[in-house]
Amino acid sequence: EVQLVESGGGLVQPGGSLRLSCAASGFTLSSHDMNWVRQAPGKGLEWVSHISRSGNSKYYADSVKGRFTTSRDNAKNSLYLQMNSLRTEDTAIYYCARNKVATPDAFDIWGQGTIVTVSS
Amino acid sequence: DIQMTQSPSSVSASVGDRVTITCRASQGISSWLAWYQQKPGQVPKLLIYAASSLQSGVPSRFSGSGSGTEFTLTLSSLQPEDFASYYCQQTKSFPYTFGQGTKLEIK
Numbered sequence: 170e171v172q173l174v175e176s177g178g179g180l181v182q183p184g185g186s187l188r189l190s191c192a193a194s195g196f197t198l199s200s201h202d203m204n205w206v207r208q209a210p211g212k213g214l215e216w217v218s219h220i221s222r223s224g225n226s227k228y229y230a231d232s233v234k235g236r237f238t239t240s241r242d243n244a245k246n247s248l249y250l251q252m253n254s255l256r257t258e259d260t261a262i263y264y265c266a267r268n269k270v271a272t273p274d275a276f277d278i279w280g281q282g283t284i285v286t287v288s289s
Numbered sequence: 290d291i292q293m294t295q296s297p298s299s300v301s302a303s304v305g306d307r308v309t310i311t312c313r314a315s316q317g318i319s320s321w322l323a324w325y326q327q328k329p330g331q332v333p334k335l336l337i338y339a340a341s342s343l344q345s346g347v348p349s350r351f352s353g354s355g356s357g358t359e360f361t362l363t364l365s366s367l368q369p370e371d372f373a374s375y376y377c378q379q380t381k382s383f384p385y386t387f388g389q390g391t392k393l394e395i396k
Contacts, residue, residue: 204385213390214333219385273320274323275335280332
């Protein structure tokens with residue numbers, strides 16, 4: 170079964186750090202660009218970051234640029250999001266999402282999400 | 290950055306109705322547009338990619354059209370399981386952006 174499973178969420182104080190992980194199974198991670206998307210409580214979807222198949226190209230939303238870093242380890246079938254200098258407005262469910270192959274980008278597989286709460 | 294604006298923000302409809310949701314891009318994005326469905330407490334689900342291509346497994350009552358700056362998602366005959374929120378997303382250029390969402394409610 171094709172699956173993405175996030176982990177690493179939790180409660181952190183403002184200014185703190187967290188590292189999210191996304192474990193892929195049922196497909197070859199190295200064949201797909203990957204993304205992180207978040208959703209604040211009661212709000213819409215916000216794209217956070219994108220990483221190319223090789224990991225050589227990375228893009229970020231302005232709201233997280235300079236604070237968040239995405240990376241991947243294809244040998245371990247894993248994607249990561251290092252989040253530093255966290256703010257209360259970063260509180261959200263964080264999803265990893267897979268890019269379809271050979272079409273205009275679209276996110277065809279999503280994980281169940283991991284909850285990040287930034288609060289003192 | 291490309292801004293995506295959906296309308297309406299919410300709509301009430303009945304089972305069997307035809308519903309259309311519009312998404313406008315602040316600049317041309319060709320066909321680099323996707324539509325997602327999200328039910329409460331669930332993960333977003335891809336419905337349409339490349340503006341009009343139906344994702345595998347999605348019922349044919351869902352259809353997408355448009356190119357450039359104006360796009361539509363049409364549900365031809367609403368079923369009870371279609372009541373959810375819908376989001377468009379442009380993937381023409383980074384930062385990728387979503388519309389604010391349209392909540393489809395039962396009348």
